[in-house]
Amino acid sequence: MTGFASAMSALTGAATLTLGQSDFPHPMHQVTLAHYLVLSALLFGIGLIGFITRRNLIIMFLCTELMFQAAGLALIAFSRFHLNHTGETFVIFVLTIAAAEAAMALALVVLLFRRRETLDASAWSELRG
Amino acid sequence: MLGTLAQHGTDTVGDGAAAAGAHVAHAAESIAAATPGAELMLAVPALTLLAAILCGLCAAFRVRSKLPAWLSVGCLGASFVCVLLTYLNLAGEHGAGGIVPRIAHGFEWLTFQWGRGGTGGEGRSFVADFSLYVDSLTCLWMLFVTGLATLIGLYASEYMVGDVKTAGYSRFFAAFNLFVLSMSCLVMADNLVLLYLGWEGVGLCSYLLIGYFYKKPSAVAAAKKAFIMNRIGDLGLSLGLMLTFVHFGTVQFNELWPLIQSYASGATPTPFIVQLIPVLFTVGAFGKSAQIPLYVWLPDAMEGPTPVSALIHAATMVTAGVYLVARFLPIYALSEWALPIVAWGGALTALLAATIGMAQFDIKRIMAYSTVSQLGYMFAGLGVLGSVGAASHVFTHAFFKALLFLACGAVMHGFAGQLDLRKLSGVQKMPGWRIVGLTMLVGCLNLAGFPLITAGFWSKDMILADAFSHPQFRAIGWILLITAGLTAYYTFRVYFRVFMGPKYFEPGDELHAAAHGDDHGEAHDAAGHVTHSAAPHGQHMAAEGALAAKGHAHDHGHADAHGVFHPHPPGWAINLVLTILALATFAAIPLFFIGDHHGWVGDLVHGSSSNPASAAAAHEAAMHGHGPHGGSFLGMDPHAVMYYVSAVVGIIGIGIAFVLHLAGRTTPATSRADALLPALGPIARAAQHKWYVDELYGVLFVTPLRVLSHIFHLIDKLLVDGLVNLFGWLPRGIGSFVRRSQSGVLHDYGLRMASGLAIILLIVLLGVLR
Numbered sequence: 050m051t052g053f054a055s056a057m058s059a060l061t062g063a064a065t066l067t068l069g070q071s072d073f074p075h076p077m078h079q080v081t082l083a084h085y086l087v088l089s090a091l092l093f094g095i096g097l098i099g100f101i102t103r104r105n106l107i108i109m110f111l112c113t114e115l116m117f118q119a120a121g122l123a124l125i126a127f128s129r130f131h132l133n134h135t136g137e138t139f140v141i142f143v144l145t146i147a148a149a150e151a152a153m154a155l156a157l158v159v160l161l162f163r164r165r166e167t168l169d170a171s172a173w174s175e176l177r178g
Numbered sequence: 179m180l181g182t183l184a185q186h187g188t189d190t191v192g193d194g195a196a197a198a199g200a201h202v203a204h205a206a207e208s209i210a211a212a213t214p215g216a217e218l219m220l221a222v223p224a225l226t227l228l229a230a231i232l233c234g235l236c237a238a239f240r241v242r243s244k245l246p247a248w249l250s251v252g253c254l255g256a257s258f259v260c261v262l263l264t265y266l267n268l269a270g271e272h273g274a275g276g277i278v279p280r281i282a283h284g285f286e287w288l289t290f291q292w293g294r295g296g297t298g299g300e301g302r303s304f305v306a307d308f309s310l311y312v313d314s315l316t317c318l319w320m321l322f323v324t325g326l327a328t329l330i331g332l333y334a335s336e337y338m339v340g341d342v343k344t345a346g347y348s349r350f351f352a353a354f355n356l357f358v359l360s361m362s363c364l365v366m367a368d369n370l371v372l373l374y375l376g377w378e379g380v381g382l383c384s385y386l387l388i389g390y391f392y393k394k395p396s397a398v399a400a401a402k403k404a405f406i407m408n409r410i411g412d413l414g415l416s417l418g419l420m421l422t423f424v425h426f427g428t429v430q431f432n433e434l435w436p437l438i439q440s441y442a443s444g445a446t447p448t449p450f451i452v453q454l455i456p457v458l459f460t461v462g463a464f465g466k467s468a469q470i471p472l473y474v475w476l477p478d479a480m481e482g483p484t485p486v487s488a489l490i491h492a493a494t495m496v497t498a499g500v501y502l503v504a505r506f507l508p509i510y511a512l513s514e515w516a517l518p519i520v521a522w523g524g525a526l527t528a529l530l531a532a533t534i535g536m537a538q539f540d541i542k543r544i545m546a547y548s549t550v551s552q553l554g555y556m557f558a559g560l561g562v563l564g565s566v567g568a569a570s571h572v573f574t575h576a577f578f579k580a581l582l583f584l585a586c587g588a589v590m591h592g593f594a595g596q597l598d599l600r601k602l603s604g605v606q607k608m609p610g611w612r613i614v615g616l617t618m619l620v621g622c623l624n625l626a627g628f629p630l631i632t633a634g635f636w637s638k639d640m641i642l643a644d645a646f647s648h649p650q651f652r653a654i655g656w657i658l659l660i661t662a663g664l665t666a667y668y669t670f671r672v673y674f675r676v677f678m679g680p681k682y683f684e685p686g687d688e689l690h691a692a693a694h695g696d697d698h699g700e701a702h703d704a705a706g707h708v709t710h711s712a713a714p715h716g717q718h719m720a721a722e723g724a725l726a727a728k729g730h731a732h733d734h735g736h737a738d739a740h741g742v743f744h745p746h747p748p749g750w751a752i753n754l755v756l757t758i759l760a761l762a763t764f765a766a767i768p769l770f771f772i773g774d775h776h777g778w779v780g781d782l783v784h785g786s787s788s789n790p791a792s793a794a795a796a797h798e799a800a801m802h803g804h805g806p807h808g809g810s811f812l813g814m815d816p817h818a819v820m821y822y823v824s825a826v827v828g829i830i831g832i833g834i835a836f837v838l839h840l841a842g843r844t845t846p847a848t849s850r851a852d853a854l855l856p857a858l859g860p861i862a863r864a865a866q867h868k869w870y871v872d873e874l875y876g877v878l879f880v881t882p883l884r885v886l887s888h889i890f891h892l893i894d895k896l897l898v899d900g901l902v903n904l905f906g907w908l909p910r911g912i913g914s915f916v917r918r919s920q921s922g923v924l925h926d927y928g929l930r931m932a933s934g935l936a937i938i939l940l941i942v943l944l945g946v947l948r
Binding site: 097100101102104109170171173174175176177178 | 916917
């Protein structure tokens with residue numbers, strides 16, 4: 050729950066954010082870099098597990114998006130931590146590209162569906178050695 | 179560059195001339211001679227090459243007529259005319275018929291220079307141009323090569339008619355012309371390299387033409403045998419060529435003669451290398467001219483079409499070895515061993531081949547062995563320094579042996595490939611066979627050395643007399659004399675059995691059907707009647723008769739419906755050629771009585787590098803006078819009595835053949851000789867099996883080599899292939915394990931990716947914690 054709480058506080062009071070590394074703040078009152086990283090890791094983990102366990106192509110695609118955003122989140126957190134805008138700029142570009150990529154991926158999914166009349170990923174296994 | 183070379187050349191000539199000797203002066207003359215007059219000789223290679231190319235084009239454009247034959251005969255005839263004109267133009271310059279040697283320069287072919295060139299004299303060069311060395315020996319050879327090639331081409335135009343509808347006809351004539359091209363390079367070369375090119379060229383053409391019926395396994399085997407045997411000889415020639423260059427620094431004839439002559443005075447001892455060169459040349463000559471121990475390919479070469487046997491394997495190519503020895507007689511004279519090797523090799527071959535020929539039944543094979551035997555005579559003649567006799571015999575032999583082969587070929591052609599003398603009899607009495615019979619008789623008389631009226635008698639006699647006039651070679655004389663008797667016997671054995679006696683024949687199991695595509699006309703009611711199994715012949719007619727009938731339509735038609743075999747006698751082309759050749763053998767007789775040196779050929783030989791007088795003088799000087807003189811035949815002068823002796827021997831041989839094979843013979847197989855055969859027991863059988871020489875070679879060379887090749891094959895298969903395969907198997911083995919990971923399921927890949935990521939993460943974490 051710490052992750053959620055810190056995320057909320059990060060959204061509500063950005064001003065109160067303390068990013069000093071020397072004095073580790075109280076977990077419930079101050080949102081630190083670690084919170085963001087943990088959240089990012091969680092998002093990534095959820096995406097990964099979803100990607101591995103689900104067979105529906107659309108869900109799998111969503112899971113990859115989730116992992117993607119986890120990486121984005123980590124980038125922004127580091128960007129803020131270092132007090133520059135490199136990471137943020139990067140994420141904005143990545144989001145743009147991701148939007149395009151999502152359009153393509155969904156189009157692919159549609160085409161794959163038309164071929165097999167199913168969204169099950171295991172229907173595609175021609176690359177077996 | 180050429181200027182320097184010419185300078186060099188004239189310098190050496192100058193040195194040589196200082197060493198004196200009539201031949202030296204004559205050689206020097208030849209070099210100073212950029213004498214023109216022989217340029218027309220260049221037309222011979224050009225014309226034959228043109229004909230070969232045109233025949234090739236005929237094959238490419240699918241010409242299915244006699245066009246290649248007429249092209250070839252035209253070009254060959256034109257080249258004969260060129261040679262004849264050149265000779266007539268120049269004749270009389272040197273002796274009665276001889277000419278001054280000259281060079282007709284074609285084009286620059288091989289020129290290398292290395293080392294420090296220029297004035298220092300350190301630089302060396304190698305020059306081999308496409309130039310023709312034209313002297314009287316060249317003219318002699320070229321006259322009969324082109325003349326016979328023309329006639330035999332004409333003969334082949336009819337003989338090969340069965341192949342007109344296939345590409346074989348063009349292929350035959352292309353190889354035929356290529357052969358004459360190579361032969362002209364060989365004979366007219368002005369340097370050893372061009373000679374070697376021609377030497378290999380005739381070997382190749384011989385291979386191509388022996389293997390003409392390439393679907394017949396025996397023909398293919400014979401072609402390979404001939405080629406491989408010749409390779410052994412060619413190795414000798416090429417080594418001799420290299421040694422010549424190493425020692426003398428040149429391969430051009432006109433530069434070589436003076437260098438060779440410088441040893442001829444006997445003042446300086448002949449170096450070992452110079453003595454070795456002719457021995458190596460002899461190996462080459464014995465290979466090409468089928469002498470012991472390399473003679474076994476020639477009888478097998480009879481697998482080729484008969485015109486090929488006549489031209490290449492009787493008249494021209496096989497005399498290339500004789501030419502080589504004759505051309506290089508000056509260097510042979512310097513060697514202690516070369517001349518005895520040549521003489522003994524030739525004499526023993528003559529005897530051995532004659533004994534084998536006596537026991538054979540295949541008439542073409544008998545003629546092949548007789549060729550080997552007669553070539554032995556020529557070598558023996560050269561070995562005893564009787565180059566006039568040898569060259570005369572080459573000349574007469576070329577005509578009468580071609581005649582004999584072509585007559586045998588006519589028989590073979592007419593009787594569906596029958597060559598067994600036990601299955602043919604009285605051919606001369608059959609309608610349409612008179613000319614073949616008569617010309618065959620002329621050829622046989624020549625080969626047997628029938629006295630006075632045959633050219634073969636005069637040339638053979640010359641060799642015998644030469645052999646007896648050297649005391650150290652008296653044994654060779656006796657061998658040759660015995661061989662002369664045997665020759666007369668086996669020659670007339672063929673004639674009496676095949677052409678005389680009761681009329682009878684059995685047709686051969688004609689390969690015409692498979693290989694020739696010929697038909698056998700019916701129009702003549704032949705006397706011989708055979709109950710020939712109708713089925714195979716009938717099939718053959720159905721398949722091939724319609725095709726080939728056109729070519730034969732003039733005087734005989736198709737086979738009758740019953741498939742009964744009738745021989746078809748030869749047409750105009752074959753008869754014409756046989757007649758011309760028979761007349762030529764008679765026309766050659768007067769040639770022995772003109773000129774200053776035992777006839778026209780003698781004049782030619784005396785005017786060339788194979789001048790026997792200067793060779794004898796050089797030999798004597800080099801051997802420091804060890805060559806004794808004044809041999810005798812049983813106390814008489816061999817040159818005076820040999821006419822009578824050889825005449826008697828020849829007639830005795832013919833007489834024995836008459837008694838054993840004609841007198842009292844009522845059927846083809848009841849001659850007295852056949853009754854005599856069991857009495858001879860194993861000797862006759864061994865002679866029939868060619869004294870088991872092929873088997874001996876098989877055990878000595880073929881089997882060990884085959885075993886060795888199997889061993890090498892095994893090594894290759896296990897070691898080399900094993901290594902290569904290992905490198906193939908290794909990735910395959912690894913791959914077969916790794917391949918399983920490629921399940922094709924997307925989730926597996928994801929999981930594996932995740933676990934990989936986890937591992938990396940773990941490593942990073944551990945690194946951080948440490």
